[in-house]
Amino acid sequence: MPGGVRPELSVFLSGLTKESLDLYARIEEPDAPVADAEGATHTSIGAFYTAVLAVFRQHEGLITGARQLKRRMAHHGTGNSMEPLTSLAAVEKAIGIIKEQGEGTSGSPSNPHPGEDGELAHYYVFRELFLGRKLIKTSEAPETWAFAGEDIPMPAALPMATVPLGGWEAAGPLDADTRRRLGDVNRAYSQMLRFLESAWQTDFPAEADDLLTEAVGQMFELEGPARMLMERQLPDGSGRTYGPEFRYIDA
Structure with missing residues (x-):
């Protein structure tokens, strides 16, 4: 993958399998997952986006909104519409949404910008399918999560x-x-x-x-x-x- 992201990971094209689900989860893996932590030591996709944001901050004057596309996409969830990025604040907001959709937040596996109620961030959806169990909250104080819910069958696929x-x-x-x-x-x-x-x-x-x-x-x-x-x-x-x-x- 580019930018030194997950240097041990080789990306491939295939149908939906346990192996491909594991690949998708590793691409989206947070630095510190709230469930199923594996002690990853390599640069995450979130760190890559943070580095991209750092470059925008170094070249704020180049953010003009020119030749950018606009499209209403609210049916995919809040914050998903395409809007021209005309300021550094707009860039920061957009990158934040991308990271949270894929990784969740530091304290929750939920997607803060869901298309449907209760939607998880991408990483946790992939892990649910890979492990075959729903992710559930197992305690409130401290808040903990585990893949210990009802069974999830593998979706049918060619x-x-x-x-x-x-x-x-x-x-x-x-x-x-x-x-x-x-x-x-x-x-x-x-x-x-x-x-x-x-x-x-x-x-x-x-x-x-x-x-x-x-x-x-x-x-x-x-x-x-x-x-x-x-x-x-x-x-x-x-x-x-x-x-x-x-x-x-x-x-």
Whole structure:
């Protein structure tokens, strides 16, 4: 991962498994989890965001709000709408929300900016699924938490295998149908990125809004070709399937 975050951690693309849930939790892991602490000694993603904020503070004069996007996203929870960052205070608030959504606060596993009542921060959601138990408060004074609640079954998911380093073709030749399905996903993904890049590049707010709407629509367009790819089994007899590699290709 960039910035020296979790230097022992290798990130991979795969379907939903216990291994991938553990990966997601390690990415979001707080410096001091309120439950399931493992004594991590490596730089956390929260520390990375703190370092990003330090750079903003060093260059406050560059925060102008120019070429930034705006979109109402309150249905995803308080503080989730996209707003132009026009001051250091706005940047500090935004980074604080990002950290608390992923890690919770120093005293609580809850997401302070929930889309639904009782929503946990991302780290604790991933740990619940990985451990198969709900996170519950076990005492009030002092306040303690443990994964000791009701059982949580693993969600059903297509058995997508881990994408090989360098993409599927790096692992061996592909048949024509698999190559076509993979190309469909990569083209849809690449078009979404082009819409986003164009939205950030334009100097006209109305055009930026339209391009962002196109990008969001293109994101949903990914679902069909991605599912078709994830329904195609690998030729090795493992029962696992192909899946998106999210590779950018030119138009």
